[in-house]
Amino acid sequence: MTLRERLDEARRAVRARAALVPEVGLVLGSGLGALADAVEGPDAIPYAEIPHVPVPTVPGHTGRLILGRLEGRAVAVLQGRCHLYEGYSAEQITLPIRLLAALGARTVVVTNAAGGLSREFHSGDLMIIADHINFSGTNPLVGANDETLGPRFPDMREAYDPALRALAEAAAREERLPVRTGVYVGVLGPSYETPAEVEMLVRWGADAVGMSTVAEVIVARHAGLRVLGVAAITNAIRRAGAAPAPVGHEDVLAAARAIAPRLARLIRRVVRDLPS
Numbered sequence: 001m002t003l004r005e006r007l008d009e010a011r012r013a014v015r016a017r018a019a020l021v022p023e024v025g026l027v028l029g030s031g032l033g034a035l036a037d038a039v040e041g042p043d044a045i046p047y048a049e050i051p052h053v054p055v056p057t058v059p060g061h062t063g064r065l066i067l068g069r070l071e072g073r074a075v076a077v078l079q080g081r082c083h084l085y086e087g088y089s090a091e092q093i094t095l096p097i098r099l100l101a102a103l104g105a106r107t108v109v110v111t112n113a114a115g116g117l118s119r120e121f122h123s124g125d126l127m128i129i130a131d132h133i134n135f136s137g138t139n140p141l142v143g144a145n146d147e148t149l150g151p152r153f154p155d156m157r158e159a160y161d162p163a164l165r166a167l168a169e170a171a172a173r174e175e176r177l178p179v180r181t182g183v184y185v186g187v188l189g190p191s192y193e194t195p196a197e198v199e200m201l202v203r204w205g206a207d208a209v210g211m212s213t214v215a216e217v218i219v220a221r222h223a224g225l226r227v228l229g230v231a232a233i234t235n236a237i238r239r240a241g242a243a244p245a246p247v248g249h250e251d252v253l254a255a256a257r258a259i260a261p262r263l264a265r266l267i268r269r270v271v272r273d274l275p276s
């Protein structure tokens with residue numbers, strides 16, 4: 001079966017259950033799923049009921065597609081995601097992004113939990129992603145390219161849409177939410193970084209590190225979606241004057257859940273203010 005055929009099957013399965021055509025897709029990362037509860041008139045479809053959509057195996061990721069309205073706008077929410085470290089291929093974990101595009105979305109907002117590499121960053125910060133470094137060891141576009149889905153060699157110079165970033169910064173000001181801006185480096189995981197790796201990633205120019213997002217953004221650009229990315233900084237890896245704190249998935253989830261209400265405010269404002 002080709003990627004196009006798998007995608008068409010997934011789209012048909014969703015269309016058999018919900019007619020809403022989303023303007024915007026939202027991807028809610030580790031511990032950040034609560035925003036999905038704000039969706040009005042929701043049609044919630046478990047990933048397990050959509051052919052070819054992989055099911056998350058890690059705590060903190062629910063695994064549902066929710067179609068409905070947020071701030072009056074038609075949205076499709078991916079509540080929970082799959083990661084490469086779960087053993088899925090890059091093509092599998094990004095099928096949900098292609099599905100958003102196939103359902104009609106033109107914009108996608110991608111969120112994640114990330115470790116702060118910049119000395120300026122604290123646990124609890126929100127970071128608008130300006131750019132990324134793909135250090136995951138793979139690329140979701142490896143293999144034959146289907147020109148009907150996107151170009152063989154997609155341009156990644158402005159992967160994170162400058163106009164959407166400006167909109168998010170304005171939204172943050174209006175909501176009085178402090179935000180940072182920076183570069184996200186996507187690693188494979190699931191082991192956290194060694195001190196030597198942390199130093200390397202910092203020298204590369206990364207401000208935050210996480211185990212998701214980059215494959216999704218590559219596919220989103222391939223599919224012609226405009227992208228906004230927001231990272232929730234759950235642990236400050238190199239905070240000035242502090243010994244490196246141990247990090248564990250439970251701490252990351254707890255920190256993400258504490259940040260989630262602020263992230264939700266930011267995203268709702270962005271969705272509300274998106275030009276149609």
Ligand code: HPA
Nearest residue numbers: 113114115209210211252
């Ligand atoms: N490293 C990698 N991924 C992460 C981290 C981290 O410190 N925190 C949350 N996701």
